[in-house]
Amino acid sequence: MNRSEAREIASNALWKQNAGLVQLLGLCPVLVISSNIVNAVSLGLATSMVMLLSGMAVAAVRDFVPNELRSPIFILIIAALVTMVDLLFNAYAHGLYLVLGIFIPLITTNCIVLARAEAFASRQPVLAAGWDGLMMGLGLTGVLAGLGAIRELAARGTLFSNLDLVFGPVARAWTIHVIPADAGYQFLLASLPPGAFFGLALLITGKKLLDRRAERRAAAPSVPLHTEPA
Amino acid sequence: MKTSPFLIEPTPLQRVMFTVAVALLPGIVLHVGVYGIGLLLQLLLATATALLTEAICLKLRGRALQPALTDGSAVVTAWLLALCMPPLAAWWLVVLGTVVAIGLAKHAFGGLGQNTFNPGMVGFAVLIVSFPAQMARWGAPLVLPALDLSALDQIRLILAGALPPGVGFDAIASATPLDAVRTALRQGQMVPAILQSPQFGDIGGKGSEWIAAGWLAGGLLLWRQKLIPWQLPVGYLGAVVACSGLAHLLDAQQYASPLFQLSTGAVMLAAFFIVTDPVTAPTTPRGRLLFAALAGLLTWLIRSFGNYPDGVAFAVLIMNIAAPFIDQYTQPAVFGRKGAR
Structure with a gap:
């Protein structure tokens, strides 16, 4: 994997084929867990870690896996890695572990993990597969962070609440109150399931708008600033 | 060049919407008689918001303001939402509900005739899901022996959230x-x-x-x-x-x-x-x-x-x-x- 290939994989995973905004894969955890930034980013990073390791592991064994048996074997690898992540969360971020609950084990069934194993890792060298998995995971994490921020801000006017679940009680004061806490602001809909759909729709719309603008810029003929005298 | 007659005729859609508004009148009159004048202010707020939102959405979508703005459909949507509201609810509730009804339920789906969901009910559902406590605050019907608010006090309560001194909301409220x-x-x-x-x-x-x-x-x-x-x-x-x-x-x-x-x-x-x-x-x-x-x-x-x-x-x-x-x-x-x- 040379530098340009790595860049191609990264830009593909982070933007052009973004798991959350373009492929719309793994939406179940995206929609459920994105009610605030901390939950969303934690699950995103957990997924990224699983994808990095599963990409490398699948690529490493790809030559020994019979084609007919590839799905169960890939899922076995992914499930083992998810179990490790699950135990890590339980040991080092127990509060968060309780909040994320079933959604950590469910990373196993997240279609984006299996999709990358099937479409990319099973036919690429180890390093490229790991890089692709990590970048795909980070692309999803970015979407989760954006969605979490939108929903948290709209629902309670805060950012980074629940940080104490990760960093201990010290972090309780780190919550940013964009709208002062004593204003009593609350918009429940944003933290309920409909808010997830509206938020995701806004993000997809935003990406489409940016893409369209970039396209128009590329298509517009570049006007020379100084015309040469004839 | 137009030919005679030069009378300004309402369009068929305007006529329908006008009839619907007229048909709502008996209920509105009785509603005001039972719960007080607050409803009229809610209707006014909803109508103004609906027309403004409609105009902004049409502008954003690059459509002509006419005939969509004056066909009356936005007004009827706004009225149906306002009629479901508690008459003494704070002004921003009905304004937010109407913006959601016209902006999200109607125009995000493609405007008049394209919406999958009843716009007024979408506005109402968003409000009742988001603000259950405020949406449950109904004033008591005037026929009940509760403290009656004067028209001015009702308007002040809706616009500024201020009750007359010494009066709690419980004194005028009723489930x-x-x-x-x-x-x-x-x-x-x-x-x-x-x-x-x-x-x-x-x-x-x-x-x-x-x-x-x-x-x-x-x-x-x-x-x-x-x-x-x-x-x-x-x-x-x-x-x-x-x-x-x-x-x-x-x-x-x-x-x-x-x-x-x-x-x-x-x-x-x-x-x-x-x-x-x-x-x-x-x-x-x-x-x-x-x-x-x-x-x-x-x-x-x-x-x-x-x-x-x-x-x-x-x-x-x-x-x-x-x-x-x-x-x-x-x-x-x-x-x-x-x-x-």
């Missing part, structure tokens, strides 16, 4: 008849005993039962004008009566009578003005009957077993999703052919 029955049932009381309380009149809530009669009168006017197909109100009211009647027959202690169901909450309004929305209801005769009956069933189910004050908005929205599906399976046979489809 809606539906809420009162639900709460008392949860506490183990029986329906006949609950209805003995002074809050209830002969068939529904004292005073508020007249409002339902007002909607009925307006609805019959629309029917006579052939603006609404009979299947929708008949199916809807029929289902509500059938469900509540059956339950009432089986266990009169736990389930209120059909008359009570018809005369409380938004059932009458829904039957003639909300399920009859031509955009979001099915278009086939059998489909309309099925659609309305299922909406009535859901309304009764949500009222009897759900947690929300009334079931109308959610019942209508759920059935809106099913409308295209119902249309597809109830297509009448093509003339001259045997069998369906």
